[in-house]
Amino acid sequence: MALTEPKARVAVFKALAHPTRLEIIQILSQGTRCVSEIEKSVGGDMSTVSKHLSLMRKAGLIGSKKGGLHMNYEIACGCLDGFLRCVDSLAGNRVLDDQLCC
Amino acid sequence: MALTEPKARVAVFKALAHPTRLEIIQILSQGTRCVSEIEKSVGGDMSTVSKHLSLMRKAGLIGSKKGGLHMNYEIACGCLDGFLRCVDSLAGNRVLDDQLCC
DNA sequence: CATTTGTTAGGCAAAATTGCCATGTAGTTT
DNA sequence: AAACTACATGGCAATTTTGCCTAACAAATG
Numbered sequence: 100m101a102l103t104e105p106k107a108r109v110a111v112f113k114a115l116a117h118p119t120r121l122e123i124i125q126i127l128s129q130g131t132r133c134v135s136e137i138e139k140s141v142g143g144d145m146s147t148v149s150k151h152l153s154l155m156r157k158a159g160l161i162g163s164k165k166g167g168l169h170m171n172y173e174i175a176c177g178c179l180d181g182f183l184r185c186v187d188s189l190a191g192n193r194v195l196d197d198q199l200c201c
Numbered sequence: 202m203a204l205t206e207p208k209a210r211v212a213v214f215k216a217l218a219h220p221t222r223l224e225i226i227q228i229l230s231q232g233t234r235c236v237s238e239i240e241k242s243v244g245g246d247m248s249t250v251s252k253h254l255s256l257m258r259k260a261g262l263i264g265s266k267k268g269g270l271h272m273n274y275e276i277a278c279g280c281l282d283g284f285l286r287c288v289d290s291l292a293g294n295r296v297l298d299d300q301l302c303c
Numbered sequence: 304c305a306t307t308t309g310t311t312a313g314g315c316a317a318a319a320t321t322g323c324c325a326t327g328t329a330g331t332t333t
Numbered sequence: 334a335a336a337c338t339a340c341a342t343g344g345c346a347a348t349t350t351t352g353c354c355t356a357a358c359a360a361a362t363g
Contacts, residue, residue, distance in 0.1 A: 105220050105223060105224075106220075107289075107292030108223055108285070108288055108289065108292055109218055109219065109220055109223065110292070111288045111291050111292055112214050112215075112217040112218035112223075112288070113214075113218040113350095115214040115218075116211055116214035116215040116217075116218045117211065117350095117351085118207050118208075118211055121207060121210055121211060121214075122207075133308085133309090134308075134309060134310095135308070135309085143352075143353085144352070144353055144354075145308090145309075145310095146309090146310080146311085146312095146352090146353080146354080146355095147351085147352055147353070149309065149310060149311085150310090150311090150351095150352090153310075153311085158291070158292075159291035159292055160291060165309095165360085165361085167308095167361065167362080168307060168308050168309085168360080168361050168362065169308065169309085169361095170308075170309060170310085175291070176287065176290070176291055178283075178287040178290075179287075181280075181283075182284060182287055183210070185278065185280040185281075185284055186210055186213045186214070187209075187210065188278070188280075189213050189260070189261040189262060189277070189278050215320090219320090219321090235339080235340095236339070236340060236341095237338095237339065237340090245322075245323085246322065246323055246324080247339080247340070247341095248322085248323075248324080248325095248340085248341075248342080249321080249322050249323070250340095251339095251340055251341055251342085252321090252322085252341085252342085254340095255341075255342090267329095267330090269330080269331080269339095270329090270330060270331060270338060270339055270340095271338095271339065271340090272339075272340060272341090304363100305362100305363085306361100306362080306363080307360100307361085307362080307363100308359100308360085308361085308362105309358100309359085309360090310357105310358080310359080310360105311356100311357085311358080311359100312355100312356085312357085312358100313354100313355085313356090313357105314353105314354085314355090315352100315353095315354090316351100316352095316353100317350100317351085317352090318349100318350080318351075318352105319348105319349080319350065319351085320347100320348080320349065320350080321346105321347085321348075321349085322345100322346100322347090322348105323344105323345090323346095324343105324344085324345090325342105325343090325344085326341100326342085326343080326344100327340100327341080327342070327343095328339105328340085328341075328342095329338100329339090329340085329341100330337105330338085330339085330340105331336100331337080331338075331339100332335100332336080332337075332338090333334100333335085333336080333337095
């Protein structure tokens with residue numbers, strides 16, 4: 100199995116390895132949202148939110164489309180959902196050493 | 202969809218967001234390995250490798266079993282593979298904004 | 304043109320991560 | 334028990350990340 104760019108892989112995981120960004124993913128999983136909507140949900144400065152979004156877009160996690168005055172973001176990957184369920188099962192298992200998740 | 206512990210989720214992604222640790226996952230995907238075997242493959246100090254392994258074990262990504270003098274590590278999750286394939290498709294798509302991955 | 308919405312860059316302090324070194328520990332061998 | 338092997342752990346300095354702030358800028362709208 101040939102590795103894709105290791106840096107690109109790492110970038111994807113780094114993009115996901117942050118509570119606020121995971122919260123944004125959670126919000127976007129319910130549908131397309133613009134920056135100010137996201138800002139209201141997660142709090143904090145808009146420039147900070149915009150940076151989070153930019154980072155995730157560069158990693159390939161989300162996509163953006165301009166709609167009038169707003170910039171609308173959406174999840175770029177349908178598999179992200181199963182992905183997160185897998186992570187949750189991992190996270191739940193983390194106490195037991197011998198037990199496997201799936 | 203109720204969130205599992207957000208911290209636990211973040212921990213999983215942080216554990217994956219490092220080139221050496223991804224390399225270790227790659228190695229372990231081929232079968233169980235002990236610390237010194239991993240050390241030979243990825244280089245660096247053994248204490249460093251041990252810390253990487255410990256971090257991934259706490260996150261739930263890998264499990265460990267003692268076998269005589271060695272500590273054997275193995276992937277704790279069969280879904281990690283499809284997981285990584287999904288990430289690769291994301292990583293490959295990251296230039297195009299409108300195109301979705303899967 | 305003025306306003307709204309968002310991006311980007313720079314600066315900066317606090318916090319987290321990383322990796323090596325030295326030391327500690329548990330199981331094995333002699 | 335002493336020595337050795339295979340790891341784990343704590344400490345520490347260097348690097349990176351994070352978040353807020355300020356400000357400049359672009360694009361769509363009224």
